[in-house]
Every structure is written in C-alpha cells, then in structure tokens.
Amino acid sequence: MTVTERQQLSYIAAQAADARVNLEIETEGMTLNIGPQHPATHGTLRIVAKLDGEQVVAADPVMGYMHRGYEKLAEVRTYPQVTTLINRIDWLGSFANEVPFILAAERLMEVEAPPRAQWIRTILFELSRIANITLFLGDMAVQVGAITPVFFAFRDREHVLNQIEAATGGRFHPNFDRIGGLKDDLPAGWIAETRRAMRKIRNFCDEIEELVEGNEIFQARTRGIGVIPPDVGLSYGLSGANIRASGVDWDVRRDSPCGLVHDQVDWKVWTHPDGDSFARFWVRLQETREATKIVDQLLDGIPPGPIMAKVPVIIKVPAGEAYVETENPLGVMGYYVVSKGDLNPFRVKIRSASFSNVSITPWLLKGVYVPDIITILGSLYFILGDIDR
Amino acid sequence: MISLLAELSYWQVTSIRLAAGLVAVLLVAGTLVYAHLFKMVSFMQSRLGPMEAGPYGSLQLLAEIGKFLQKEDIVPRRADRFVFKAAPFVVLTSTFLLLVVLPGGPDAWFITTDLGIYLAMAVSSVSVIGILMAGWGSASKYSLLGGLRATGQLIAYELPLLLAVVGVVIQAETMNLQEIVLAQANGEIFGWGLIGNPFILTQFAGFVIFMIAMQAELTQTPFDMPVAESELVTGYMTEYSGLRFLLFFIGEFATAGVFSAIAAVLFLGGWYVPGLDPADNLFNVLGPLVLMGKVVVLTFLVFWIRFTFPRFREDQLQRLAWKFLVPLALANIVVTGVLKVVV
Numbered sequence: 112m113t114v115t116e117r118q119q120l121s122y123i124a125a126q127a128a129d130a131r132v133n134l135e136i137e138t139e140g141m142t143l144n145i146g147p148q149h150p151a152t153h154g155t156l157r158i159v160a161k162l163d164g165e166q167v168v169a170a171d172p173v174m175g176y177m178h179r180g181y182e183k184l185a186e187v188r189t190y191p192q193v194t195t196l197i198n199r200i201d202w203l204g205s206f207a208n209e210v211p212f213i214l215a216a217e218r219l220m221e222v223e224a225p226p227r228a229q230w231i232r233t234i235l236f237e238l239s240r241i242a243n244i245t246l247f248l249g250d251m252a253v254q255v256g257a258i259t260p261v262f263f264a265f266r267d268r269e270h271v272l273n274q275i276e277a278a279t280g281g282r283f284h285p286n287f288d289r290i291g292g293l294k295d296d297l298p299a300g301w302i303a304e305t306r307r308a309m310r311k312i313r314n315f316c317d318e319i320e321e322l323v324e325g326n327e328i329f330q331a332r333t334r335g336i337g338v339i340p341p342d343v344g345l346s347y348g349l350s351g352a353n354i355r356a357s358g359v360d361w362d363v364r365r366d367s368p369c370g371l372v373h374d375q376v377d378w379k380v381w382t383h384p385d386g387d388s389f390a391r392f393w394v395r396l397q398e399t400r401e402a403t404k405i406v407d408q409l410l411d412g413i414p415p416g417p418i419m420a421k422v423p424v425i426i427k428v429p430a431g432e433a434y435v436e437t438e439n440p441l442g443v444m445g446y447y448v449v450s451k452g453d454l455n456p457f458r459v460k461i462r463s464a465s466f467s468n469v470s471i472t473p474w475l476l477k478g479v480y481v482p483d484i485i486t487i488l489g490s491l492y493f494i495l496g497d498i499d500r
Numbered sequence: 501m502i503s504l505l506a507e508l509s510y511w512q513v514t515s516i517r518l519a520a521g522l523v524a525v526l527l528v529a530g531t532l533v534y535a536h537l538f539k540m541v542s543f544m545q546s547r548l549g550p551m552e553a554g555p556y557g558s559l560q561l562l563a564e565i566g567k568f569l570q571k572e573d574i575v576p577r578r579a580d581r582f583v584f585k586a587a588p589f590v591v592l593t594s595t596f597l598l599l600v601v602l603p604g605g606p607d608a609w610f611i612t613t614d615l616g617i618y619l620a621m622a623v624s625s626v627s628v629i630g631i632l633m634a635g636w637g638s639a640s641k642y643s644l645l646g647g648l649r650a651t652g653q654l655i656a657y658e659l660p661l662l663l664a665v666v667g668v669v670i671q672a673e674t675m676n677l678q679e680i681v682l683a684q685a686n687g688e689i690f691g692w693g694l695i696g697n698p699f700i701l702t703q704f705a706g707f708v709i710f711m712i713a714m715q716a717e718l719t720q721t722p723f724d725m726p727v728a729e730s731e732l733v734t735g736y737m738t739e740y741s742g743l744r745f746l747l748f749f750i751g752e753f754a755t756a757g758v759f760s761a762i763a764a765v766l767f768l769g770g771w772y773v774p775g776l777d778p779a780d781n782l783f784n785v786l787g788p789l790v791l792m793g794k795v796v797v798l799t800f801l802v803f804w805i806r807f808t809f810p811r812f813r814e815d816q817l818q819r820l821a822w823k824f825l826v827p828l829a830l831a832n833i834v835v836t837g838v839l840k841v842v843v
Contacts, residue, residue, distance in 0.1 A: 143641050150730055165645070165814065254730050256721055256811030262545035328722055328810045481645065482813045485731040 140168060145484065147176045155495055158472070160484065167484065170476035172469050177499040185459040190216050190290060190426050193456065197446075198284040200463060201497040204243035204440040206235045206275065209288040212459075214370040215435040215448040216290050219428045224370070227416045228292035233371045234305075234409050235278065235287070236437075237402045241312055242271040243440035244399045247492050248316075251392050252323045254489030255332045260323055267315040270308040277301055290426055292419035302410050309403040316400050324396065333389035337475050337487035340386060347474070348467035351442025353491060356394045357386035363438040371437065376408040388490035395492070427454060441465050441497055465497035517610055524599055524788075528757035528795065529750050530561050535796065536803040537753070544807055568749075571742035576639050579739065583637035588740070588747035590630030595751055597623035598758045603678040605771050605787030606779060616677035617669065620762055621662050624717065627755070628654045631726070631736050634748075638739040646735020649814055650726035654717060656821040661713035663829035667706040667836040668699050668766045677762075681770035685778040696774055700767040705832045707767045709825055711801065714759045716817065718752070720802055722809040723817055756799055764794035 146157035155176035161168040181200065185193045197212055198205045210232060217223065224232065249264025272282045278297055279285035287294050323329050339349065341357040354361060362380040364373040381397040383390035430452040436445030442464025449458040468491050475491075476484055508516070538560060542549030550557030575584055600623075601616045603609040613619065628651055635647010669675055672683040680699075687697025700707045716723035727735035737748050764770055771787030772778055783790075812820065 141641060143645075145731075150733060252810060256724065256728060256730065257807075257809055258721075259541075259545050259807050262547065266546050322808075323810075326810060328812055331816055332810060332813060480813065480815070482725065482728065482731055482811075 143481070147173075156469070156488075156493070156498065158476075158484065158488070160476070160481075162481065165481045167476050167479050167481070170473055170484065172472050174466075174469070174498050177495050179496075179500065181500045182459050182461055185456055187455060189454045190428060190456065193459070194288060195284075195286050197461070198286055199496055200461065200500055201243070201439065201441055201444075201465070201494050202283060203246055203494060204239035205281075205283055206239040206279070206285045206287060207243075207437070207439045208444065209286070210236055210371070211435045211437045211439075211444055212446045212448070213288045213290055214437070215433045215446045216426075216428055217370070218433045218435060219431050219448065219450055220290065220422070220426075221429075222291045222420050222422055224292045225417050225420055226372075226414045227296075228418050228420075229370065229372050230375075230409055230413045231278075231293055231297060231418075232288065233373060234406055234413075235275065235285070236371060237406050237409070238271055238275055238305075240440040241399055241402050241406075242268050242275065244395050244402075245271065245312065245315065247395055248319045248323070248392075248399065251489050251492075252319075252329070254485050255329055257323065257326075257329070260319060263315065263318060263322075267311055270311045274301070274305045274308050277304070289419065289422075291422035292417070296418045297413075302413075305410060306407065309406055312403050313400060316396060316403075319396060324393065330389060332482075332486055333392060333490065334385075334387055336388045336483050337479070337490060338385070338387045339471065339475065343474065344386070344471070347471040349442070349471060350464050350467065351438065351440075352391055352394045352398060353442065353468050355380065355382045356390035358382050358384045363436055363443055367436075369435055369437075372409070373405065375412070376405055378405050378408075388486050391490040391492070425454070427452065428456070436462065439464060441492065441494060442468060461500055463497045463500060465493035465495075466500075469493050469498055521596060521599055521610065524602075524604075525595060525754045525758070526750070528761075528792065529754040531792075531796070532753045532757050532799050532803075533561055534558060536799060540800065540803060541807050544804075565746065568742055568746040573742045573744060574739070576739050578639040580637040580639065583633045584639075584739075585744070587630050587634035587637055588744045588751065590633060591627045591751045592630075592747050592754075594623055594626035594630065595754045595758055597626065598755070598762070601677055602758070602761050602765065602791075603681055603770060603787075604791055605784040606678075606781075607784050609678060612676065612678050614674070614676050617665055617675045617680070617762075617766070620677070621658070621665065624661075624759075625654070625658060627751070634740070635736040638736070640739050642732045642738045643736050646726045646728075646732045646738070649732075650719060650736060652814070653719070653723060653726060653817060656818055657713045657716035657723075657825075660709050660821060660825035660829050661717060663826065663833060664706040664710040664713060665766060666829075667703045667832050670833070670836050670840055671699060671702060677765050677770070681765055681772055682778060684769040685772040696769060696772065698767065698769040703767060703832070703836070705828065706836075707763070709829050709832070710763055710766070711798075712825060713821075714763060715802060715805065716821070718756050718759060718802065720756070720806040722805070722811050724806075724811050725814050725817065728811060756802055757795055760795045760798035760802065761791055763798055764791060768794050768798075770794075 141162045143160045143162050144157060145160060147155040157173040158170055159173060160170045181196050184196055193212060194209045197208045200208045245268045246264050249261035252260035275285060276282045278301055279287035339357050341359045344354050344357045360380060360382050365380055368374050378401050381394050381401065383394050428450040430450055432449045434445055434447045436443050444464055445462035447460040448456050451457040475487055538549045538557060550560035553559040553563045575581055598620055600610045601620050631650045632647050635643045668680065672680045674680060684698050685696045689697050719726050727737060737745060740748060771783060771791045773790050
C-alpha cells in the first residue's frame with residue numbers, strides 16, 4: 112500500500128498537534144448560569160458560576176429579578192395599608208412579616224396591644240414559622256435528590272395553614288395584624304384544633320428525622336459541605352438558624368424581646384457547633400419542634416380581655432423614628448420606620464434576613480462542586496421575595 | 501414454537517419477531533410506568549396519581565404519549581443537528597439489542613447463543629454513546645455536564661455489573677442465558693430439588709452487586725447525578741422535546757424492564773416456576789408471564805429505592821464503584837471459583 116504525500120503530511124500534522132496538546136495541556140473555564148429560571152432556585156435568583164470542570168472557581172449571586180419596590184411603595188400607603196405589601200416579602204411565613212412593622216408603628220404611637228392580642232400574635236408568629244420551616248425540611252431533601260419528603264412536607268404544612276386560615280381568613284397572606292392589636296378574636300374550637308395540628312407537626316419532625324436526617328447519603332452530601340465559621344458568618348450579617356448552626360447562641364426572641372411574649376414560656380435556643388449544611392438542617396428541625404412546644408404552652412395561657420387597644424380610626428403616627436427587629440423564620444427581620452406625623456410613613460427600610468444570608472454565597476461557593484452549590488443554597492434557605500423585596 | 505416457525509417463510513418469521521420485540525419493550529415499559537411511576541410512587545407520596553383517563557387512570561400513559569406526539573420537535577439553533585436527532589434512537593437501540601438474547605420460555609427466544617450474557621453486557625454499553633451524543637449535540641452546558649457525568653458513571657458501573665455476572669457464569673458453567681435458566685431449574689440444593697436452585701441463594705452477594713450496579717446503569721436515584729433535576733434541570737435530556745423526549749423516556753423504563761429481566765434470568769430462575777417440568781410446552785406461554793412477574797418485582801425494588809433515597813455526589817458514587825463494589829465482586833468470584841473446585 113502506497114502512502115500519498117498528502118496522507119503523510121496530515122499524519123505529521125496530527126502528531127505535531129498531539130505533542131502540542133501534551134506539552135501545554137490547559138483547560139478552559141466555563142461560565143454556567145444557574146438561574147434565573149432554574150428548578151433549584153425557588154424563585155428567580157441567578158448564580159453566575161465560573162467552573163473549572165465541575166469545580167466552582169467563582170460564583171456571584173445576581174439579585175433583583177423580583178424587585179417590587181416595597182420600601183418606596185410603603186411611602187405612599189397609609190400605615191394599615193402597608194401590611195398588605197409586606198405580607199408578600201417572605202411569602203411562606205407571611206404573618207411574621209407584619210409583626211415587626213406593626214410593633215415599630217406601635218412604638219412610635221406609644222400604644223401597646225392588650226395582653227390577649229400579644230399572646231395570639233405570638234402564637235400566629237410561631238405558626239407561620241412552622242409553616243415556613245416545614246416546607247424547608249422537605250425541600251432540603253429535594254435539593255439533594257430525594258423527592259418524596261417534600262410531599263410529606265406539603266401534606267403536613269396544610270394542618271398549620273388551615274389553622275392560620277381559620278384564625279385570620281387568609282392562608283398565605285393573612286393581613287391580620289393591626290396597630291394596637293389584631294383584627295379579630297380567635298374562632299371557637301380553634302385552640303383544640305391547633306393542639307392537634309402541633310401533634311401532627313411533631314410526628315412530621317420525627318418522620319423527617321428518620322427519613323432524611325438519618326439517611327447516610329443525606330449525611331454524606333451535607334456534612335462538611337459549606338462550612339461557615341462563626342466570625343465569617345457574623346461579618347456577613349447572617350442571622351437565624353444559619354448563624355445558630357455555626358454555634359453562635361443568638362436569638363432575638365430570647366435576647367431582645369419586644370412586644371411578643373416569648374419570655375412567658377419555657378423554651379430553648381438550639382445551636383450546632385459544625386456550621387455545615389447538615390447543621391443548618393438539624394437546627395431548623397429542632398426549631399420546628401421547639402416552636403410547636405412554644406405554641407402548646409401559649410395556648411394554655413391565653414389571657415382574657417379585649418383584642419384591640421384604643422386607637423383612633425384614622426391613624427396618624429407622630430413624628431419620630433423606630434427600629435424593631437424580630438426573629439423571623441428566615442432570620443432577623445427589622446423595620447426602620449421614619450414618620451413625619453403624616454398618614455404615610457416618610458421612609459421604611461426593611462432589613463430582611465435572606466438578603467444577608469445570600470450575600471455570603473460568593474465566599475461560600477468558592478471551590479465546591481456543582482452538586483454542592485445546590486446543597487448549600489438549599490441549606491442557607493432563602494426566599495426570593497425576602498431577598499428582592 | 502420452533503416447528504411452527506419452521507413452516508413460515510423468512511419475512512413472516514421476521515415480522516413475528518419484530519412484533520414480539522416491540523410488544524416486549526413497549527408493553528413492559530408501559531406496565532412499569534403505570535404500576536410504578538404513576539401509582540406506586542403516588543401512594544408512597546400520599547397522593548392518588550392519575551385517576552381521570554380510564555379506570556384508575558390506566559389510560560393516562562396513552563394520553564401522555566398523545567401529548568408528546570403533538571409537541572414540536574425543537575432543535576436548538578447551535579446544536580449538532582444530526583447527532584442531536586440521532587441520539588435517542590441510539591439509546592433505544594441498545595434496549596432492543598439487550599432484549600435479543602433474553603429467553604422467555606424453552607422455545608420462546610429471539611436468538612440463543614453461547615455468548616448470551618456476554619453479548620448482553622456488550623450491547624448495554626451502546627447507550628453510553630447515545631447519552632454522550634445527546635449531551636454533546638445539545639449545545640447546552642447543562643446537557644454537556646449531564647452527558648459527561650453519565651459517561652463516567654456508566655463506564656464505572658459496567659465493571660461491577662460484569663463481575664457480578666461472572667459468579668453466575670462460573671456456577672452455571674455457561675454464558676448461554678437459556679442454559680443458565682435450565683441450570684437453575686434442574687439444580688438442587690443439597691440434594692433437595694423441589695424449587696431448583698435459583699442463584700440468588702448461592703450468589704446473593706452477586707445479586708446485590710448486580711442490583712446496585714443496575715440502578716447506576718439506569719441512572720436512577722441514588723445514582724441519578726447525570727439527570728439531577730434539581731441542579732442540571734434534566735441533564736442530557738434538557739433540550740429534548742416531543743417525540744425525542746418520549747424516546748428517551750421509553751428507553752429509560754424499557755431498559756429498566758430489560759435489565760430487571762436479565763437479573764431475573766441470572767438470579768431468580770428466569771421463566772421457570774418451581775413444580776413444573778422445564779421442558780413442558782406450557783412454558784412457552786406461561787414463561788413470558790412468569791418472567792414479567794419477576795420483572796415487576798425487581799423493578800418495584802428499583803423504583804422503591806429511586807423515590808426514597810437522596811442522590812450521591814459524583815465523586816462519592818465513583819468511590820462506591822471502585823473501592824467497594826469492584827473488590828466485593830472480585831472476592832465473590834474468588835469464593836465462587838474455590839467452592840466450584842472444592843465442592
């Protein structure tokens with residue numbers, strides 16, 4: 112068989128190309144856009160990840176795809192109208208959003224809700240925490256690949272939502288909190304029903320503990336992944352279960368209570384020393400249990416009395432400024448309200464937990480693998496409405 | 501059946517075999533989708549599943565197929581058009597090729613060859629090429645990542661799959677699947693031959709390794725990193741729509757069925773049920789049904805695990821394959837070989 116000159120030349124060229132590749136083997140980075148439309152980002156968070164193979168070199172969260180301008184809108188609404196807006200910030204635990212704003216307005220007006228309203232407020236506050244975190248417990252399993260637990264989460268969250276609906280009339284956006292108290296009293300039979308719901312939630316927690324937390328694959332996927340040291344977490348402004356999972360014993364409900372009656376009941380702040388994704392999951396699981404205990408104790412001792420304090424029909428808030436923060440399901444949420452004595456607030460600044468919690472992602476995602484991005488984002492647990500507002 | 505076929509002309513035999521092959525793939529895939537994906541999983545997740553189309557939603561699958569056939573066949577603009585379009589057919593081809601060596605009864609088979617299981621293991625690798633084609637041809641980063649992950653995973657788990665089979669081959673002294681069934685049917689346990697000798701008893705380690713490796717070959721959870729829907733959307737299938745997605749979908753469930761059938765033949769006695777003479781002509785009708793029953797049991801295991809467990813990360817599942825399953829399978833071969841010589 113004769114070899115033509117052309118074939119010989121191409122052979123030499125191929126060998127030269129091989130040698131070049133062997134000499135200077137170099138890999139090219141790839142930029143992967145995770146989001147804004149992506150099944151794992153529950154909402155429209157976009158992560159721009161620069162990858163080397165499957166390893167993340169740099170990751171930047173891009174926010175603002177769902178910005179709705181609530182701070183600006185609040186300036187042209189009267190005080191009672193603002194609660195309708197801020198219901199939509201953390202849409203899984205809506206009632207908890209209303210509480211700090213109402214407390215700030217009450218502080219400016221120097222009114223205090225009657226004890227009965229305070230107790231019911233605290234109960235609903237904790238119920239919205241349970242409704243919110245229940246979904247996280249199922250969702251975290253989806254992030255690492257098990258799709259069944261989330262159905263259990265939806266099933267059992269329903270019991271809590273039913274109670275919120277029975278008391279407030281709204282399943283997701285109650286708009287129930289008023290300056291000086293609450294809109295209505297509790298319906299008949301609500302307390303016994305809520306106790307039953309709390310029992311079901313505790314069963315759900317046991318189920319999740321067996322099904323998800325005890326699973327070896329789940330532990331292999333979450334232990335040691337996305338470790339946040341306490342000092343780094345604090346410097347990024349992390350709060351809530353994310354910082355408690357790093358061993359920082361800080362809970363606004365216990366440390367600086369204002370207007371809510373968490374100090375009247377016996378409960379415990381859970382922390383975990385590890386600071387990894389598993390610890391964040393574990394702390395939230397314990398917190399859900401603890402919240403059911405808080406609700407159970409509060410149900411025992413709801414004081415009698417009126418549900419509203421004496422407030423004028425047209426609410427004018429005297430000039431001044433107030434900042435109130437509470438321990439919401441996602442972390443510390445605060446409202447800084449400035450009033451010039453009008454019907455509308457002059458300025459409202461919302462400090463939402465998820466915004467700070469997500470800001471740590473560029474630091475946290477450096478060097479992890481692509482599957483771990485999803486685990487870490489899932490365990491940080493943000494809600495897009497809470498980031499973008 | 502042979503005598504019956506001998507009187508027919510070549511094209512008649514071919515069309516009968518083609519029809520049998522289609523029925524074997526589509527019917528099995530349809531049954532598995534309905535029984536496991538629609539119903540069993542729904543009951544696991546405290547919901548009803550499809551209830552409207554047909555009694556208890558049994559015609560839901562036809563409705564789904566109708567839906568997929570109506571959809572537009574979208575090809576991404578920068579895709580490698582030929583590779584993109586051919587990929588689902590390559591994947592499905594491997595499923596049909598796997599079926600060729602499966603015996604359904606004493607005379608009910610497509611081909612019978614002494615290379616039986618060897619051929620099956622060889623053609624099962626063809627799907628890797630199809631998946632890599634899909635991952636590369638889609639011109640999507642998610643697809644590419646999914647395709648590469650799938651390739652790495654499928655090649656890694658081919659090894660324990662193959663090594664798990666070796667134990668059975670040593671014990672049966674043949675690679676012919678038909679004779680492996682007969683060896684189990686005619687075998688006896690310490691002189692007690694009532695239920696034959698299904699190799700799951702003697703090759704239990706091999707069975708477990710085979711099932712784990714099979715789960716990985718099928719890219720089912722906990723080994724579904726290549727299609728991880730919470731991070732890669734659906735991996736190499738992301739850009740597919742309409743008919744081509746349907747082909748991937750059928751391929752996934754049909755392959756689950758065919759792999760389970762191979763596991764049933766190797767470890768559970770294939771088409772044989774205890775108490776009857778394996779040469780009985782009855783088995784040519786009963787055999788495929790018995791095999792189907794065993795397939796349903798094994799796929800139940802596959803889907804039970806699929807919908808219960810979280811998924812392994814890429815490096816973790818490679819570690820499982822190379823550091824745990826391969827040494828275990830090798831040890832199993834050594835033990836089987838020694839016992840074969842000694843006993």
